[in-house]
Amino acid sequence: MSPPHVVRLELDTFSGVDRAALATWFGAVVADLLLPLCPASVGELVSVARDYHPSDTTPWGPPGYARLLLSTGEFTPASWSAALADLPSFLRVQLVRLDSQGLPLVDGGWSAEVLLKDDPAFPHQITVTASRSLFGGWISLVTQQGWLSALKSGATLVRACGGWVTLDRSGVRTEHEAAVGVGLDESLFTAAELCRGPHWATLLGPRQVAALGGVREVRSTAPCFAVEDLGGGRILLQLTEHLDEVPPDAVRELTEFLAPVLH
Template identity: 80%
Template structure:
């Protein structure tokens, strides 16, 4: 089996969120985490996207740049912020790095996405992925901390029910969901009660923490390198010190601990 080639971060939550702060957070997420991996600036990406017209050869967006997809079709930072702060019934915002043919890069690119809906029963998501190769073969401790910081701040902002950072092989389902044979729809709609798997960084929501015995129990018993109480019943578990050094036995131990809240 090929080694994991994507750094993936996801936050799942239900219910409303204050749109302007979310727009700001998503913008800084791109600027802080993804822009350093891309030769173009946000303004350049938006400029190219604004003048772009789909064709048979480049259906997704301008080659080598990003797609900023808004329900309004207006490619501008102002439109991006306005769409997030004034949410319609459904909104999908995507930034995707593309290859020379204008198709999304899978093994050698990055993407960021927000999926929102004005329905408290609908699972909302932030998904961020970057090819491991973009980090030059080595993901520094400082970069790993940047991703952890964004996960923590995002979890507080959206009152997340769960989330994670991990090295992955790409795909909407986690490695645990694939091994357990769980579909993505079932996982998303159960995200408040059940963790979507053990990861390098695993964010436990209030219901999951309660099912594991409460904040004190999780903080004292979780087999992890670092445990952070984020408040509001949310706890962030960091399995090992380094993202790309996660022994199988560490994953097994965390899986055993999380078993009451796993599919």
């Protein structure tokens, strides 16, 4: 089996969000996690995307830069902030790195995405991904801690019902969801009650923590390298010290521990 190729962070929430704060968090994630992998600033990316005219050879954007997509129109810092301040029925923002032909990079790229719907029954999703190959096959502890910090701050900001950081093979579904045959829609709509799988970093929301016996029980019994109480009934489980060193036995133990809140 080929090694996992994507570092993936995701947060799911049914809560209303502080849109100005979310815009700031999203910008910081792009700047801190992704732009070190890309030789351009956010301002330059926005400027180039605004002035770019697609062609037959580079339909998505200028080679070596990124495409910025906003479902409500042109992506600029002002339009992003305005869209969050006055949320339409559906909002999707993507920042996607492009290859030398101006096409979205898959194996060697990165992306950040915020997907929100003005519907309390619809789970909002915030996703950040980067190809493992960008890190030269070795992801430093400093980089790993950066992804953990982003997960923790984002979880508190959006009052997340769940989330994770992982090395991933499965695309939009988690490895657990793919293995047990659970569809994405079902997983999203049950995300408050059911964890979407065991991961290197697994964020448990309040309902999941309660189903596992409460904060004290989870903190004392979770088979993990580190267990952190984030407040508000949320707990972050870090399975092993290193993101790219997760033995199958460790995953199996965590799966057994999470069994009451897994599909």
